[in-house]
Amino acid sequence: xxxxxxxxxxxxxxxxxxxxxxxxxxxxxxxxxxxxxxxxxxxxxxxxxxxxxxxxxxxxxxxxxxxxxxxxxxxxxxxxxxxxxxxxxxxxxxxxxxxxxxxxxxxxxxxxxxxxxxxxxxxxxxxxxxxxxxxxxxxxxxxxxxxxxxxxxxxxxxxxxxxxxxxxxxxxxxxxxxxxxxxxxxxx
Ligand code: HEC
Numbered sequence: 715x716x717x718x719x720x721x722x723x724x725x726x727x728x729x730x731x732x733x734x735x736x737x738x739x740x741x742x743x744x745x746x747x748x749x750x751x752x753x754x755x756x757x758x759x760x761x762x763x764x765x766x767x768x769x770x771x772x773x774x775x776x777x778x779x780x781x782x783x784x785x786x787x788x789x790x791x792x793x794x795x796x797x798x799x800x801x802x803x804x805x806x807x808x809x810x811x812x813x814x815x816x817x818x819x820x821x822x823x824x825x826x827x828x829x830x831x832x833x834x835x836x837x838x839x840x841x842x843x844x845x846x847x848x849x850x851x852x853x854x855x856x857x858x859x860x861x862x863x864x865x866x867x868x869x870x871x872x873x874x875x876x877x878x879x880x881x882x883x884x885x886x887x888x889x890x891x892x893x894x895x896x897x898x899x900x901x902x
Contacts, residue, residue, distance in 0.1 A: 787900065789897070789898055789899055789900040790852070790854075790898060790899050790900070791899075791900055791901070791902060792850060792851060792855070792899055792900070792901055793850055794847065794850060794901055794902070798844070798846050798847050798850070799901045799902065801844060801847065802847055802901060803901065805839060805842075805843065808834060808835060808839065809835045809839075809862075809892070811831070811834070812831045812832060812834050812835040812866065813831075813885070813889065813892075814831070815827055815828070815830065815831025815832075815834075816828050816831045816832055816869065816881075816885050817882075817885065818831075819831060819873075820878050820881050820882050820885070823878055825873050825874065828869070828873040828881065829870050829873045829874075832866045832867075832869040832870045832873065833866070833867075833870050834866075835862075835863065835866045836863050836864075836866035836867040836870060837863055837864075837867055839863060839866075840859075840860070840863040854898070855895070855898075855899055858891055858894050858895040858898075859895065861891065862888070862891040862892070862895070865884075865887070865888040865891065866888070868884075869881070869884060869885065869888065872884060
């Protein structure tokens with residue numbers, strides 16, 4: 715009975731072993747299994763069963779955490795070559811620069827700064843994107859990217875008249891586009 719339970723638990727430990735090697739709990743656990751007679755001397759079978767059950771739960775929960783850490787990167791690779799990637803990432807950094815200028819403009823109630831910053835990532839950027847990049851990006855990418863540039867254009871217009879809190883909310887909405895695309899695609 716005892717032997718069966720021990721081998722069952724050690725099988726579980728073996729499966730999740732890589733995840734718990736550094737954990738103090740696991741060291742305690744290994745010590746316990748290295749000296750099973752001590753456990754036998756100390757407690758009844760009931761206590762041992764309780765111990766085994768809680769150890770099993772502990773190992774299971776550590777294994778679940780390990781799965782989170784090792785989640786594979788499932789984003790779609792856009793398959794750019796080195797120069798396309800450099801151009802694309804440069805556009806991306808420009809988008810971040812736009813967001814920076816927009817936020818600063820909102821904070822300082824500087825409408826001109828918001829307009830200038832937003833315009834940079836609007837249709838102008840969409841038009842400047844090279845054909846090589848356009849031909850490699852799938853429809854699901856363009857479905858997010860196109861509206862993003864349009865939202866920058868909308869911000870240019872809204873910045874003429876909207877209150878700053880509305881502009882901040884709209885910028886927050888716009889940035890959901892960044893998040894949506896970043897969750898789906900990668901450059902390599
Ligand atoms: C249509 C898709 C798409 C949209 C929309 C988008 N991005 Fe990106 N962005 C990407 C991809 C793909 C990468 C590369 C990620 C990777 O390879 O890990 C990237 C990378 C970046 C980088 C890293 C640049 C570098 O030099 O490594 C920044 C900064 C960035 N994006 C900012 C933004 C901001 C800010 C927005 C929104 C205003 C935005 N992006 C919207 C697709 C998008």
